[in-house]
Amino acid sequence: MRPCRLFCALFFMLGTLAVQAAPALPRHAPVPGGVAVLELGTAHDAQPAVSFNALPQPVLRHQGKWVALVGLPLDTEPGKHSVFVEGAGGQRTLPLVVREKRYPTQHLRIADGRMVTPPPELEARIAAEQQRIADWKRHYTAEPAPDTRFDLPAAGPRSARFGVKRVLNGEPRSPHGGLDVAVGIGAPLRAPAAGTVLAVADLYFAGTTVVIDHGRGILTLYAHLSRVDVREGQALARGELFGASGVSGRITGPHLHWVVMVGGAAVDPELFLPMK
Ligand SMILES: [Zn+2]
Structure with missing residues (x-):
């Protein structure tokens, strides 16, 4: 009984840790009114700061990586855009292609x-x-x-x-x-x-x-x-x-x-x- 109880407790704890470490991300939808989910590199470095349209965008730790969620307003023009990232390695620009989406x-x-x-x-x-x-x-x-x-x-x-x-x-x-x-x-x-x-x-x-x-x-x-x-x-x-x-x-x-x-x-x- 005892080993099973131990194992079950350990299993439960690992399960809880896994859920906390890996929250589900929104679906990647690089369209007007969508969210672009961008991987920024390993989470060993300090959390980078990300901006789009001069506004800060959420950055999350996900499965050992930093991930940016870029909110795209409905009036975003389809085509090439830039996301600004400031992190351990200095400043860089990530290209982001916004696809067209036709809403009814x-x-x-x-x-x-x-x-x-x-x-x-x-x-x-x-x-x-x-x-x-x-x-x-x-x-x-x-x-x-x-x-x-x-x-x-x-x-x-x-x-x-x-x-x-x-x-x-x-x-x-x-x-x-x-x-x-x-x-x-x-x-x-x-x-x-x-x-x-x-x-x-x-x-x-x-x-x-x-x-x-x-x-x-x-x-x-x-x-x-x-x-x-x-x-x-x-x-x-x-x-x-x-x-x-x-x-x-x-x-x-x-x-x-x-x-x-x-x-x-x-x-x-x-x-x-x-x-x-
Ligand atoms: Zn409504």
């Missing part, structure tokens, strides 16, 4: 004119909120190292996919910067991985919103909530309840709008989820 177009008709064109007296509020969202996107903390294996934060089918081009009452609008999960009002929302609550806010379009900082420029945002159970600065474990879905903000029906941000860019959340 969705035509929507909305009867409530305030959702299509907000009244002029709200312009200042909306501009201030857009600045807040831009600041969250660029938020960068060196520690902790993020866990990039995400769970879907709500139990529901994925409805509107990331990147869909939207035409609202015949007028082209910004493409869909998140993934929608079809859930009713009051469905529990759970942290997709460990993190810290960066912000709880009430926004004109997004309604009641929570932002979670996962570390090193990886953040997630949740919009249209009916309830928030956390406060700013609170640490969350993977799977911890932080609120409930709803219909707050300017939307036609309840759902969760989930945004994943990497190094200042909103990217496709499905790259961080296990393959279906």
Whole structure:
């Protein structure tokens, strides 16, 4: 009995270590709205600093190597780009070829004119909120190292996919910067991985919103909530309840709008989820 117990305990410990040492990385998708996963060399050297579009990008230790996750904004032009790396050997530039990706177009008709064109007296509020969202996107903390294996934060089918081009009452609008999960009002929302609550806010379009900082420029945002159970600065474990879905903000029906941000860019959340 005793050797088996020892062996089992050792096996369990090794298993735990292996999971900690090798977190799953997002899928390599060098396209607008994707994430480029770039190997930078062995992790014996000090952690290099990586930037793209003058913004710091997450660098993780993965299977004995440093790996950069470069967040590519949806408006990135396909073609040749440069990623800047500063490490033990000095500065260098890595070439990055961004491939074209065609996202589908969705035509929507909305009867409530305030959702299509907000009244002029709200312009200042909306501009201030857009600045807040831009600041969250660029938020960068060196520690902790993020866990990039995400769970879907709500139990529901994925409805509107990331990147869909939207035409609202015949007028082209910004493409869909998140993934929608079809859930009713009051469905529990759970942290997709460990993190810290960066912000709880009430926004004109997004309604009641929570932002979670996962570390090193990886953040997630949740919009249209009916309830928030956390406060700013609170640490969350993977799977911890932080609120409930709803219909707050300017939307036609309840759902969760989930945004994943990497190094200042909103990217496709499905790259961080296990393959279906
Ligand atoms: Zn959405």
